[in-house]
Amino acid sequence: MMTTDGRGLYVHIPFCLRKCNYCDFCSFNLSDVDWRGKYIDALCAEIDSYKDRNIAIDTIFFGGGTPSLLTPEEFERIWGVIKESFVILPGAEFTVEANPKTLDGEKLSVYKSCGVNRLSIGLQSIHENELKILGRIHNFDEFLDSYSLARECAIDNINIDLMYGIPEQTMDSFRETLHQVLALKPEHISLYGLILEEGTPLFNKKEEIAFPTEDTECDMYYLAARELASEGYSHYEISNYARADRECRHNLKYWRCEEYIGVGLNAHSFLSGRRFSNTDDIASYLSDRSASVIVEDSADFDRESEFIMLALRLSEGLCFEDYRRLFGKDFLREREKQLKLLADGDLVNLTSNGLSLTEKGFYVSNSIICELI
Numbered sequence: 001m002m003t004t005d006g007r008g009l010y011v012h013i014p015f016c017l018r019k020c021n022y023c024d025f026c027s028f029n030l031s032d033v034d035w036r037g038k039y040i041d042a043l044c045a046e047i048d049s050y051k052d053r054n055i056a057i058d059t060i061f062f063g064g065g066t067p068s069l070l071t072p073e074e075f076e077r078i079w080g081v082i083k084e085s086f087v088i089l090p091g092a093e094f095t096v097e098a099n100p101k102t103l104d105g106e107k108l109s110v111y112k113s114c115g116v117n118r119l120s121i122g123l124q125s126i127h128e129n130e131l132k133i134l135g136r137i138h139n140f141d142e143f144l145d146s147y148s149l150a151r152e153c154a155i156d157n158i159n160i161d162l163m164y165g166i167p168e169q170t171m172d173s174f175r176e177t178l179h180q181v182l183a184l185k186p187e188h189i190s191l192y193g194l195i196l197e198e199g200t201p202l203f204n205k206k207e208e209i210a211f212p213t214e215d216t217e218c219d220m221y222y223l224a225a226r227e228l229a230s231e232g233y234s235h236y237e238i239s240n241y242a243r244a245d246r247e248c249r250h251n252l253k254y255w256r257c258e259e260y261i262g263v264g265l266n267a268h269s270f271l272s273g274r275r276f277s278n279t280d281d282i283a284s285y286l287s288d289r290s291a292s293v294i295v296e297d298s299a300d301f302d303r304e305s306e307f308i309m310l311a312l313r314l315s316e317g318l319c320f321e322d323y324r325r326l327f328g329k330d331f332l333r334e335r336e337k338q339l340k341l342l343a344d345g346d347l348v349n350l351t352s353n354g355l356s357l358t359e360k361g362f363y364v365s366n367s368i369i370c371e372l373i
């Protein structure tokens, strides 16, 4: 397993112009937010608390929420504190998540001057009816404007988020989304199956809406895998495809169990072998963040299961030697029969060094992982 020198830094921006109908992330409607200024103050204070610890960072990820809603001044202020508080290693990957309709030339030139070198834009679908059902705030033309603007501002590493399993989505409409997006030649594509999260508006209306069948969803998944492979994208993680050397280095840290620091509401950290997270209660975060930090009890936390689960998300898979070094056990010997059956079913690639899921295995990864942990 390849590891890197620095740690990752995740910065959470918990507001969106309007909450999407499927979203259960920690984010608020901007119109309900009267604490924006206080949040930036608290976030900067939290970042500043790492000062003088000489922590090296080689990936930065502004996620949310919608980080592209930050004004240029807010963005520069947060970046200023980051620079003062951490050692930013040369060549660090610096990603900002953006929504179409929230980007403009001024913001992009501030991103460039702060060192942002990767943009992740949420599109999901090119079709108006699908975007409307999802409650997205943009249409495809607005996405295209944002994408071209980013290219004009010389952002040469762009991810586009897509979704399958959207109500009213058909094979044809999904194929069209895929083709239009491939024509733009982004460096990275994230493709997620829609998950109905309890409590979301989409979940509450699920009986009234026509979803694609499971078979159609499966066909969409394989169509994407085939077409993306033929266009030179490697399927390096269950939901992520990248051109050569354009994998998201920040997210790789999570999947490879490397260390990272999360700042902001509900942000999680893994630092010096310890896992902890900030509260998801905005009032507590704003009044006394450090008093509301939740430290994970390592007795409750199954590191072994987590290692297996995360390693198998990646096409590089699980290395038996890493597993033996970390847990003192022989993965292959303990599961020899199961692994043989999975390999016979073309669900896993099995070598004497390690194990990874096949394309077929990726699609049913949850059940394989449950079987192996």
Ligand code: SF4
Pocket: 015, 016, 018, 019, 020, 023, 024, 025, 027, 064, 065, 066, 099, 122
């Ligand atoms: S833009 Fe992203 S974070 Fe914001 S509501 Fe939509 S899905 Fe959630």
